[in-house]
Amino acid sequence: MNVPDDLLYTESHEWIKREGDKIRVGITDHAQAELTDVVFVELPKIDRQANAKEAIAVVESVKAASDIYAPVKGTVVEANKALEADPGLINREPFGQGWLFVLKIDNPDDLKNLKDAAAYKKQIGG
Amino acid sequence: MTESATKKTALYDEHVNLGAKMVPFGGWLMPVQYTSIMEEHQAVRKNVGMFDISHMGQFIVEGKDARAWLNTMLTNNVEKLDVGQGQYTFLLNDKAGIIDDLIAYRIDGTRFLLVVNASRADEDLAWLKKHARGDVKIESRSANFGGVAIQGPRIGELLVNLPERNHIVDLEIDGMPISMARTGYTGEDGVEVFFQNSDASKFWNKVLEKGKELGLKPCGLGSRDTLRLEMCYPLNGSDLSPERNPIEAGLGFFVDLTKPQFIGREILLKTKESGPRERLVPFKMKDKGPPPRPHYSVFQNSERIGEVTSGTLSPSLNWGVGMAYVSTPQAKIGTQIEIEIRGQKFPATIEKKPLYKK
Numbered sequence: 001m002n003v004p005d006d007l008l009y010t011e012s013h014e015w016i017k018r019e020g021d022k023i024r025v026g027i028t029d030h031a032q033a034e035l036t037d038v039v040f041v042e043l044p045k046i047d048r049q050a051n052a053k054e055a056i057a058v059v060e061s062v063k064a065a066s067d068i069y070a071p072v073k074g075t076v077v078e079a080n081k082a083l084e085a086d087p088g089l090i091n092r093e094p095f096g097q098g099w100l101f102v103l104k105i106d107n108p109d110d111l112k113n114l115k116d117a118a119a120y121k122k123q124i125g126g
Numbered sequence: 127m128t129e130s131a132t133k134k135t136a137l138y139d140e141h142v143n144l145g146a147k148m149v150p151f152g153g154w155l156m157p158v159q160y161t162s163i164m165e166e167h168q169a170v171r172k173n174v175g176m177f178d179i180s181h182m183g184q185f186i187v188e189g190k191d192a193r194a195w196l197n198t199m200l201t202n203n204v205e206k207l208d209v210g211q212g213q214y215t216f217l218l219n220d221k222a223g224i225i226d227d228l229i230a231y232r233i234d235g236t237r238f239l240l241v242v243n244a245s246r247a248d249e250d251l252a253w254l255k256k257h258a259r260g261d262v263k264i265e266s267r268s269a270n271f272g273g274v275a276i277q278g279p280r281i282g283e284l285l286v287n288l289p290e291r292n293h294i295v296d297l298e299i300d301g302m303p304i305s306m307a308r309t310g311y312t313g314e315d316g317v318e319v320f321f322q323n324s325d326a327s328k329f330w331n332k333v334l335e336k337g338k339e340l341g342l343k344p345c346g347l348g349s350r351d352t353l354r355l356e357m358c359y360p361l362n363g364s365d366l367s368p369e370r371n372p373i374e375a376g377l378g379f380f381v382d383l384t385k386p387q388f389i390g391r392e393i394l395l396k397t398k399e400s401g402p403r404e405r406l407v408p409f410k411m412k413d414k415g416p417p418p419r420p421h422y423s424v425f426q427n428s429e430r431i432g433e434v435t436s437g438t439l440s441p442s443l444n445w446g447v448g449m450a451y452v453s454t455p456q457a458k459i460g461t462q463i464e465i466e467i468r469g470q471k472f473p474a475t476i477e478k479k480p481l482y483k484k
Binding site for chain 2: 033036040064091
């Protein structure tokens with residue numbers, strides 16, 4: 001299972017890429033494989049403020065709906081509209097075109113609470 | 127499901143070797159998918175797919191009185207079965223609630239094969255044994271027998287000597303004694319094959335090998351569920367339960383009320399006369415949007431009129447579909463309803479069965 005070294009991770013299987021005072025968020029390769037074919041994505045509204053671990057998006061596979069959480073406190077500044085037309089991007093490119101949203105974060109120190117690749121790998125048993 | 131599944135079918139290692147994602151289902155560890163539910167679904171609709179159905183219970187009911195007695199236990203008319211013929215039927219409790227839906231095959235003059243749902247097998251067996259009368263022997267052969275469903279329009283290119291629709295035959299393939307039934311749960315032509323566990327891997331691999339050029343895929347429970355839902359075939363535990371009877375479920379066709387006696391008959395007669403309070407209906411979402419799911423509420427004019435029991439994105443239609451119990455006055459084809467999804471209401475229409483037609 002692919003777990004890029006340059007990303008941060010949550011226990012709930014989101015990946016986080018730092019871009020200055022913002023973070024880009026998606027779900028991991030492991031998560032997309034567990035979910036199976038993604039058929040619908042509900043994206044957060046721009047300017048929505050969210051606390052850490054607050055559910056702000058939904059990814060639905062054929063089998064079930066799964067909440068996606070804000071990894072840290074912040075404000076939504078971008079959402080990946082491409083997923084509305086092609087939700088399967090999450091399965092095909094979970095770390096690339098399948099990203100979900102970009103958060104402007106309140107406090108960069110919050111990122112210290114997230115897992116690095118090694119810790120996440122350990123969590124998923126890979 | 128969060129039950130602790132410990133049982134493995136004789137094909138467990140084959141699934142793992144093929145990279146299947148295994149999940150607990152009805153007390154068994156079963157493949158939910160090998161590569162993709164969508165792909166496996168399409169393989170069955172366009173070519174052919176093979177499912178492990180070894181988790182299903184297989185009972186042999188045998189004896190001079192087997193036929194007459196079964197007719198008092200099951201809703202459909204067993205007397206109408208010729209030797210080698212099968213029928214879909216229900217096992218009801220004293221309140222006419224559905225214990226299980228199953229297929230009863232008449233193997234010969236005095237012997238029947240019942241194929242039941244994995245999750246209800248123990249309960250079915252206990253209920254049958256509790257009510258046994260006369261010269262009737264009931265035996266579960268589930269521990270020693272497995273099976274596969276091979277389904278799809280190219281079945282005729284894969285297997286020869288197919289039995290007639292809803293019929294079962296005993297055959298030998300490569301020295302393996304099997305029973306092959308022209309039945310299924312997908313809406314496609316196909317067979318269900320039953321064999322001894324010792325032949326399971328050999329049979330499985332032979333079909334995989336032979337089916338390669340036909341585009342045959344091993345298929346998991348994920349596509350089994352989307353395929354059956356497109357056809358509006360009910361799933362026990364979701365669409366059927368001990369609190370629902372076959373009339374409410376819209377499956378009165380498989381109940382013969384002209385039979386003099388069977389468990390649940392009097393209550394079904396009453397239900398038929400007064401009309402059920404609710405009915406199971408298929409529906410289709412009006413717009414592209416989130417797929418419906420079990421337990422979502424159904425509304426009409428801001429009044430809650432029912433609940434979804436099955437829902438998914440139909441891979442064939444690429445559209446949200448489902449089934450729901452709704453109050454009878456509203457349970458009419460063409461009725462506009464709303465499905466509440468995460469606090470928001472989405473319009474849908476009650477449809478005719480099946481939801482998907484070729």
